[in-house]
Amino acid sequence: MTDFNNLSDTIISTNQFNLRKTVAPYIKRWFWFVLSVLICLSIAYFKLRYTTPEYLATAKIMLLSDGEATGANAAFKDLPFFSEKEDAKVEDEIGVIMSIDFFRNIVKDLHLNITHYAEGRIYTSEIYKNTPIHINFIASDSIIDQTSFSFYTKIISDTYFEYKLNEDDAPKKVEFGEKIPTFFGGMIITPSHLDLSGNFDIEMRTQITPVRAIAESLKNRVVVFQEKASSKIINIQIQDPIVDKAKDIINTLITKYNEATLNQKNIKSINTAKFIDERISLIAKDLLGVDDSIVRFKTGNKVTDVVSEATQLSSSSMENEQLLEQSKMQLRQLNYMDSALGDVNSYAPIPANLGLGDPAIAALSTKYNELISERDRLLKSAGEKNSVVIQLDQNLRSIKENLNRSITNSKKSLGIQISSLENQSNKFNSKLFSVPGQESKLRGIERKQGIKEQLYLYLLEKREEAAISLTATSPSSKVIDQAFSSGSPVSPNKKIIYTAALFLGLIIPFGIIYVKDLLDNKIHNKEDLDREFKNITILGEIPRIKNTLKASEKLLVERNDRSILSESFRILRTNFEYVRRGRNIENYDNVIFVTSTINGEGKSFFSLNTALTMSNTNKKVLLIGGDIRNPKIQSFIKTHSKEQNDVVGLTEFIVDKSVSVKETIYTYTINDIDLDIIVSGKIPPNPAELLMSDRIKELFDYVSGQYDFVVVDTAPAMLVTDTLLISQYAGHTIYLTRAGYTEKRILNFAKELHANKKLNGMMLVVNDVDQANFGYGAKYGYYGDHEKKSLFKKIFK
Known part of the structure; x- marks a missing residue:
């Protein structure tokens, strides 16, 4: 006898996968898919309708190396102790740009901690720049910067407005210029312009937020990244509902960064110029004293000629005196550098070696100043507990110790050299004793005068170059594009939201049907x-x-x-x-x-x-x-x-x-x-x-x-x-x-x-x-x- 089950088994075995059978449970419930899609698309529409659009503002800057920028290094490039070779990594500069101090300054400069909102029935919009009221606080800025406070106002005439703390409170009629008591010391509200008719009956909410909270929010919203790998071009971006506000934030950030880099570069030039001025003042006094001695000597002794037989001896004596004076000059410079090093734990730039003969001291002083600059720059983005800063501190202490040892050894060597030159000078003087004393003294004074004049003219030249470098210093970045926006909102993305809504509208009923069928343990037809x-x-x-x-x-x-x-x-x-x-x-x-x-x-x-x-x-x-x-x-x-x-x-x-x-x-x-x-x-x-x-x-x-x-x-x-x-x-x-x-x-x-x-x-x-x-x-x-x-x-x- 033929069994009906055999026919069923044959059908099932010959058609293990039937596409129509697989999709049939979903097709017959097509209404739920249509309903789900319509609901999800409707939700997406209302979300887009009542969501505040955000716009993207972007700026581009290019980081400049010291060879491309002008400043103290360019003015003193002929001095080896002022030459600096800096290869700042882009990541480090990005870290400096993202310093929280910059963002605090942005909030204060743009007054972003005080925000005004126009309250609508459904939609609330922020008012930027063109606010109808101005708030004057009686408390100090340090207190306001840490205050969190909000209130509601509604302008009802050119002289009066309604004020309330909470939305449901009964409004109080207040005159412009009248003091309003608050928990932080009170405030006075004044109109921003004379004609307020366009702002009548508009309820406005004012929010005062701590500066640090706004600064941290800005830091999290600002995105800084390289244009491409190994590029010095940096893109700075931020999203905000107000285009002008986003542009102002980015442009102010670039300005603050450039100001900080200018100040950092000028520190070394200022210290060097200060040292040169001190040395010029001392040498000018010495030179003036030498000139007065020549005048007095020639007037009192009526000296007009040089003894011919003492020419060669005088020449040798002059060379000896020059060496002696140079050695003493070097010794004074070493003493000044030794005092400038200061305490072991102090980290201030030191004047570079002005013509010292010891190359080790020149190299160490140059390296010391380089590390000081690197440490100051890193402190902008990292604290003193940072591992890199700690390593720099150790290197600075090590270099300072080496400088102290080198200066001490050089001073000892110069002392021996000065003693030797003085002994040699005494020999020359004894040999010249036979020459008229007046002529000998005159030549000695003239020798001192020549040395002082040469050093004086050199320092005057360098002082002018230092003064020029202070005015010619350029920032570490060049603005390629000021902050700009395409004018089209980037958030919310309509295409993505509608696509997601469509996908969600299909996947929800599909998932429910699939799970329902998966958990179904009942029979439904003959095939089961x-x-x-x-x-x-x-x-x-x-x-x-x-x-x-x-x-x-x-x-x-x-x-x-x-x-x-x-x-x-x-x-x-x-x-x-x-x-x-x-x-x-x-x-x-x-x-x-x-x-x-x-x-x-x-x-x-x-x-x-x-x-x-x-x-x-x-x-x-x-x-x-x-x-x-x-x-x-x-x-x-x-x-x-x-x-x-x-x-x-x-x-x-x-x-x-x-x-x-x-x-x-x-x-x-x-x-x-x-x-x-x-x-x-x-x-x-x-x-x-x-x-x-x-x-x-x-x-x-x-x-x-x-x-x-x-x-x-x-x-x-x-x-x-x-x-x-x-x-x-x-x-x-x-x-x-x-x-x-x-x-x-x-x-x-x-x-x-x-x-x-x-x-x-x-x-x-x-x-x-x-x-x-x-x-x-x-x-x-x-x-x-x-x-x-x-x-x-x-x-x-």
């Missing part, structure tokens, strides 16, 4: 039973029927009925006949038991309609209400019986042996179909014991011989044992399941019953199937009834 049962015949499906309140009989088939319900039972009848002919059953072949796993799966509904369908073919059919615990047949046929209380049912037949089978059989006309029925009767206290009576066999022996078909509505097989007690009288058992109600896990009980052969001729039926879930996409109904398909159904056919 095919997957659960591999060796049990499945007769078919009963479609879901929408019941009406006024015509409950519509749940029962009618004569000459072309409804979906009637067609489904005709198909089941045909399938049953096909299966029945393939079986060879000796006893009770015409007895059909209808049972299920649990209550509520539609056994009585199915039993009655099956009996009516078979009776409609002019067969003699008997329906037995075998569920004596919870009888339901009576509720279906009560409108067709006038004397329900006098009916003798199955319970009375089993209990009262005087009652014959014929006395329990009643004929009912239901929807023009005659049907014999044995109702359940009264509910007994011991139904299981009653069904074990020998009267049951007597009943089935009689009715199986008198009728073409006997349909028995029995109790749920898993809940009670009633059905199993009388199962031997069944030639065939129709096991009913209900779509969307019967759980797959409890079908293991049906498998067990079939495996243990506790129910004879077991067949399966799925009841209450949604027409959209019919197995293999089938549709019940009369073939002549053509359904008008909607456009959507035609598209997804």
